[in-house]
Amino acid sequence: MVSKSKMEGTIGAKNKRNILAAAEKAFATHGFKGTSVQQIADEAELPKTNILYYFKSKQGLYVALLQDIMSLWNSRFDKVTSDDDPAVSLADYIAEKMTMSRTHPLASKIFAMEVLNGAPYLNKFFRNEHVAWMNGRVAIIESWIEQGRMQAVDPNYLLFHIWACTQHYADFSAQITSLRGKTMKRADFDEATRQLVQLVLTGCGLAVPQKYLEKAE
Amino acid sequence: MVSKSKMEGTIGAKNKRNILAAAEKAFATHGFKGTSVQQIADEAELPKTNILYYFKSKQGLYVALLQDIMSLWNSRFDKVTSDDDPAVSLADYIAEKMTMSRTHPLASKIFAMEVLNGAPYLNKFFRNEHVAWMNGRVAIIESWIEQGRMQAVDPNYLLFHIWACTQHYADFSAQITSLRGKTMKRADFDEATRQLVQLVLTGCGLAVPQKYLEKAE
DNA sequence: AAAAATGATGACTAATTGGTCAGGATTTTG
């Protein structure tokens, strides 16, 4: 096989991925303090010392995982412009975030816990990239409003509310499952997406795009 | 003073309140595992053993605190009937929950953490009182819809979304503060409430009650 | 005021846990 040379220690990379996946599961269920390196080792089926070999410390592993998670937050909404359609753009963004909650609930939970605890490892990120992102998106939404293409709502609060609702399905799944008596399946997420899109778009004086009106994608 | 006899060890009650307040602060900031009994003792300005004297164990203290917190969740919305006005009832409920996030953010955070971790101590509560409450409220909203007084939305998801948005202001305050560059003051909460009421009520095809339209209460 | 109940606390213990280290195995490179 020729595909090895500079392929960056395939063995190490594989182990790191395995450890990160195990850490995600453990940290999401028990928090940073509540998770022992031994638990992660058991989950990864590796001896504890091997975890510390690849990541200098428990904290180092946690920070690496957090970075991994933040990179998942990228979205098509990042590139929306004031020429795009507000209804479609917002609806798609909501749907995208709902999909994230369905497919990466653990990542969402770890992020939530980090923020709950005052975001000690994210404050730098928040104050830099994140503020810039926010300013950009707020400007787009404001331009839609100026163009008379949607109701005058405060874009900041609108975004907060979209995040709150979409992330809720991952973060509060225990409560939702108890109340419904059954877990949220793919179809339930689709219905929740439709309900949320309807609520938000109607609330912004926008027509709901066709594809969010019925049982289809 | 005559008011002592069966007043249930005023001294003990006072200490318990003090300890619970200290525990709330500590648990909200560091989670259950991340908080040591010593930290709570320091916060309460009492020797550690005194904490263990009043509450049998760290877990016992945590459970007592959790019960305290759950009792805060009671609301006027619990008693709303199908004869009440949907717009006013929902708007007031949203406002009430927003006030809770402003005045009891620590309680909200502890609840959120508990649910994030799978709600091990709340599952019983969820399956009993909480499900009953939910069924009752869903029935009321459905009756409003049948009476043609509001849009046909799924009441379950509507309630999830109201909780998500209102609690978000307590649970994610670190992120919100970073993005805004300043903390949410009373006036900001009022504005957020107005924005959310407008979003949800309009989204449900309801007119926004007068008192949520301008800068007044 | 004696007795009983409640409140208070320092000293100690057993268990957990993050991390080190020395030495060995395996893989990659020259």
Add this chain to the structure above:
DNA sequence: CAAAATCCTGACCAATTAGTCATCATTTTT
């Protein structure tokens, strides 16, 4: 194949921490 780099791990250690216990102090009750 030899050397270098990377990978692997058992044994061990120091720090933290929940909880116990014996003892003493204060308050309440009789």
